[in-house]
Amino acid sequence: MVVSTLDMRALIAAEMKTYVSEDEGNFCEELQSPYFEDPIVQFAAAHDSLFEEYKRVVGPDHATPQEAFERSFGTGSFDEGTVISVVLPISEKIRKANRAQKARASKEWALLRTFGDEYFIRSARQHLAGYLTGLGYRAVAPLDTEWYSINGAAGGPVSNWSERHIAYAAGLGTFSINDGFISEKGIAIRLLSVVTDLQVPPDMRASSVLGHTGNCLLCSKGICGVCITRCPVQAISKEGGHDKIACMKFVYGEESREWAVLNGGEAKSGAGCGLCQTKVPCESRNPMRAAR
Numbered sequence: 001m002v003v004s005t006l007d008m009r010a011l012i013a014a015e016m017k018t019y020v021s022e023d024e025g026n027f028c029e030e031l032q033s034p035y036f037e038d039p040i041v042q043f044a045a046a047h048d049s050l051f052e053e054y055k056r057v058v059g060p061d062h063a064t065p066q067e068a069f070e071r072s073f074g075t076g077s078f079d080e081g082t083v084i085s086v087v088l089p090i091s092e093k094i095r096k097a098n099r100a101q102k103a104r105a106s107k108e109w110a111l112l113r114t115f116g117d118e119y120f121i122r123s124a125r126q127h128l129a130g131y132l133t134g135l136g137y138r139a140v141a142p143l144d145t146e147w148y149s150i151n152g153a154a155g156g157p158v159s160n161w162s163e164r165h166i167a168y169a170a171g172l173g174t175f176s177i178n179d180g181f182i183s184e185k186g187i188a189i190r191l192l193s194v195v196t197d198l199q200v201p202p203d204m205r206a207s208s209v210l211g212h213t214g215n216c217l218l219c220s221k222g223i224c225g226v227c228i229t230r231c232p233v234q235a236i237s238k239e240g241g242h243d244k245i246a247c248m249k250f251v252y253g254e255e256s257r258e259w260a261v262l263n264g265g266e267a268k269s270g271a272g273c274g275l276c277q278t279k280v281p282c283e284s285r286n287p288m289r290a291a292r
């Protein structure tokens, strides 16, 4: 049977949808809720010139898809291919609980941080890579490699594979004033990606008129700024954007680790925070689409 490249896109999207809805790692018994709802799956061409630009935008160590692939499969192993990016929208029950919070993450968000972010997303990345391998393609999830790292920089931590920049390249949305990524399912999401030598048509990026922050109401229309008032440590401002160091100290500091454990999570994950991702107009939709 010959499967067209368009059918391959649909097959992969359907596989991830089934995985997210059926895998028991995506269900929290204590909350009687899944961590994540139906994913959005989109595709970027591995040789998109934007990936070269990321060496300037993110940092010189940010890997191109070709570098990511060849670090796993050997120099010269890559010719053409695709980066698959997946948005995992956080479930309504978890978002709702965090909406009520004013000072720190809810119990639900803390459990999501350990068991959703750390465990389920890793298994979902590996599932996608394994699925492609089963179809006869080579695939790697950069976050699961030995070369993936997060390095300290003056402005805050920077990784050498940024899931948000990958999602941007795949046309899944844009950044916000608070750095968060706003997709069609909003900002209360998580992201994952895989690089493969499978070739499929890439998704289009929305018009670049509004730039890389086009989905943010404050950046695009000068209105909103709700995330600024939601932040419990004043780490977001209209002028300065997002203070990553202040955010990091709060989100993954000692108190956050203790709060994670008190709520049944693991200290090393911290409890997260996510107040800038909940009770905001972009929580679960693209507010610019709603505004048009």
Ligand code: B12
Binding pocket: 057, 058, 059, 113, 117, 121, 143, 150, 156, 157, 158, 159, 160, 161, 162, 163, 164, 165, 168, 175, 176, 178, 179, 180, 181, 182, 187, 188, 189, 190, 191, 192, 212, 241, 242, 244, 245, 247, 248, 251, 252, 271, 272, 273, 274, 276, 277
């Ligand atoms: C390091 C890190 C952090 C650091 C620093 C965050 C940061 N902004 O970089 C700290 C500890 C502060 C942090 C906090 C949180 N994080 Co975090 N974090 C990461 C991590 C590991 C790497 C991020 C990275 O490399 N950033 C690199 C820098 C350069 O990127 P940046 O600042 O976002 O990029 C800016 C510039 O590039 C700029 N830009 C300038 N010119 C141009 C031009 C173009 C063309 C483009 C595209 C961009 C661009 O746009 C961006 C926004 O200003 C990722 C996982 C991953 N590997 O991707 C998760 C990740 C970003 N975190 C995530 C989450 C959920 C959180 C928290 C909500 C905590 C929680 N779990 O409760 C908070 C929210 C903070 C926030 N508002 O962003 C999610 C993002 C979800 C989303 N909707 O965006 C990710 C993707 C994890 C995941 N698997 O889903 N995080």
